[in-house]
Amino acid sequence: xxxxxxxxxxxxxxxxxxxxxxxxxxxxxxxxxxxxxxxxxxxxxxxxxxxxxxxxxxxxxxxxxxxxxxxxxxxxxxxxxxxxxxxxxxxxxxxxxxxxxxxxxxxxxxxxx
Amino acid sequence: xxxxxxxxxxxxxxxxxxxxxxxxxxxxxxxxxxxxxxxxxxxxxxxxxxxxxxxxxxxxxxxxxxxxxxxxxxxxxxxxxxxxxxxxxxxxxxxxxxxxxxxxxxxxxxxxx
Amino acid sequence: xxxxxxxxxxxxxxxxxxxxxxxxxxxxxxxxxxxxxxxxxxxxxxxxxxxxxxxxxxxxxxxxxxxxxxxxxxxxxxxxxxxxxxxxxxxxxxxxxxxxxxxxxxxxxxxxx
Amino acid sequence: xxxxxxxxxxxxxxxxxxxxxxxxxxxxxxxxxxxxxxxxxxxxxxxxxxxxxxxxxxxxxxxxxxxxxxxxxxxxxxxxxxxxxxxxxxxxxxxxxxxxxxxxxxxxxxxxx
Numbered sequence: 001x002x003x004x005x006x007x008x009x010x011x012x013x014x015x016x017x018x019x020x021x022x023x024x025x026x027x028x029x030x031x032x033x034x035x036x037x038x039x040x041x042x043x044x045x046x047x048x049x050x051x052x053x054x055x056x057x058x059x060x061x062x063x064x065x066x067x068x069x070x071x072x073x074x075x076x077x078x079x080x081x082x083x084x085x086x087x088x089x090x091x092x093x094x095x096x097x098x099x100x101x102x103x104x105x106x107x108x109x110x111x112x113x
Numbered sequence: 114x115x116x117x118x119x120x121x122x123x124x125x126x127x128x129x130x131x132x133x134x135x136x137x138x139x140x141x142x143x144x145x146x147x148x149x150x151x152x153x154x155x156x157x158x159x160x161x162x163x164x165x166x167x168x169x170x171x172x173x174x175x176x177x178x179x180x181x182x183x184x185x186x187x188x189x190x191x192x193x194x195x196x197x198x199x200x201x202x203x204x205x206x207x208x209x210x211x212x213x214x215x216x217x218x219x220x221x222x223x224x225x226x
Numbered sequence: 227x228x229x230x231x232x233x234x235x236x237x238x239x240x241x242x243x244x245x246x247x248x249x250x251x252x253x254x255x256x257x258x259x260x261x262x263x264x265x266x267x268x269x270x271x272x273x274x275x276x277x278x279x280x281x282x283x284x285x286x287x288x289x290x291x292x293x294x295x296x297x298x299x300x301x302x303x304x305x306x307x308x309x310x311x312x313x314x315x316x317x318x319x320x321x322x323x324x325x326x327x328x329x330x331x332x333x334x335x336x337x338x339x
Numbered sequence: 340x341x342x343x344x345x346x347x348x349x350x351x352x353x354x355x356x357x358x359x360x361x362x363x364x365x366x367x368x369x370x371x372x373x374x375x376x377x378x379x380x381x382x383x384x385x386x387x388x389x390x391x392x393x394x395x396x397x398x399x400x401x402x403x404x405x406x407x408x409x410x411x412x413x414x415x416x417x418x419x420x421x422x423x424x425x426x427x428x429x430x431x432x433x434x435x436x437x438x439x440x441x442x443x444x445x446x447x448x449x450x451x452x
Binding site for chain 3: 366369
């Protein structure tokens with residue numbers, strides 16, 4: 001993944017995109033791409049949403065948006081010097097504390113930070 | 114990264130979160146986390162946005178949101194069977210065609226799909 | 227509604243918020259508030275989502291987010307001189323052309339621009 | 340505005356869109372439209388963002404997205420029985436308490452809930 005992060009940085013540098021790639025702009029671009037992913041699912045039932053990859057055109061669209069989200073996430077992390085894999089590993093350690101596994105009789109509501 | 118993707122899947126499975134983790138819900142959660150990243154920057158100037166890591170509290174918040182975005186992206190890809198690194202590599206090959214590097218005299222506007 | 231738009235403009239002016247209220251920042255703030263509304267629903271089934279107003283605390287949260295969305299929308303329109311009611315009326319006229327009512331036997335997929 | 344809200348409800352009912360218009364889906368659609376507004380501004384400087392209405396094509400795009408945001412906001416409020424103008428007036432009363440106007444010597448950071 002760091003290889004792709006490097007390749008993205010070189011790609012942007014070669015095109016003189018540096019001035020546009022402020023953290024603020026990259027965060028906005030990331031959220032725009034995430035919304036384009038949401039758009040694919042917005043009118044689907046939960047069941048239909050699980051079947052989107054069966055249609056080649058929608059499958060391509062999903063892959064494309066997922067790629068865009070990761071691209072902007074990596075570029076955002078690049079300009080701010082954040083190691084995204086370290087950040088996620090640290091977060092998962094904290095979440096293991098916050099959401100202990102309960103016994104089989106305990107039902108609990110899904111929750112998120 | 115695939116190791117983290119596996120660890121996230123196991124984490125969710127152990128907590129019985131499967132029924133909540135439809136592609137539709139995970140795409141929504143991804144966009145919510147991306148917006149929480151935007152929120153950090155929404156009133157900052159471009160210059161201020163480049164300095165957010167200088168403040169330890171904001172730096173932690175940035176890392177935390179970045180981790181959440183990647184976590185939901187990987188969980189989304191897991192449930193739909195999308196290989197996100199392959200998707201990004203393929204997208205970058207297409208982008209290299211769409212945005213050729215121009216000579217030094219050509220100035221061009223930053224563009225995105 | 228225009229009264230509230232004026233009141234919002236006076237409120238921001240009295241607090242010296244003008245420099246922060248660029249169209250770019252207000253659009254970002256609007257999208258952040260819209261995501262906070264999404265967050266309320268992200269793990270709910272369609273059926274549960276229809277019942278959110280039955281819980282007073284969630285009902286208050288919904289009202290609050292709805293207010294924030296409208297507040298930023300009106301402030302955005304104020305700084306750019308857009309008449310939002312005119313814009314919507316014009317859009318609805320266009321949509322009446324794009325989505326003609328079909329006869330009872332025709333089923334069609336919901337669509338949006 | 341309530342007239343437009345009614346007209347939107349009739350429009351959706353005439354096309355059989357009721358089943359798609361769950362609060363959850365409408366909130367997602369609202370956030371998608373808000374992001375389309377953000378997209379217009381994502382690579383612009385604050386100064387450029389203030390000039391978008393000077394270009395007729397961009398001005399049309401802005402109006403169109405603003406209309407979409409209001410349309411989904413009103414439809415969301417319709418299905419949940421929320422009075423959006425009441426919600427905003429109540430919120431502004433609370434904000435007047437939270438953000439008192441300071442004297443001319445006091446500078447303060449723009450803040451939001």
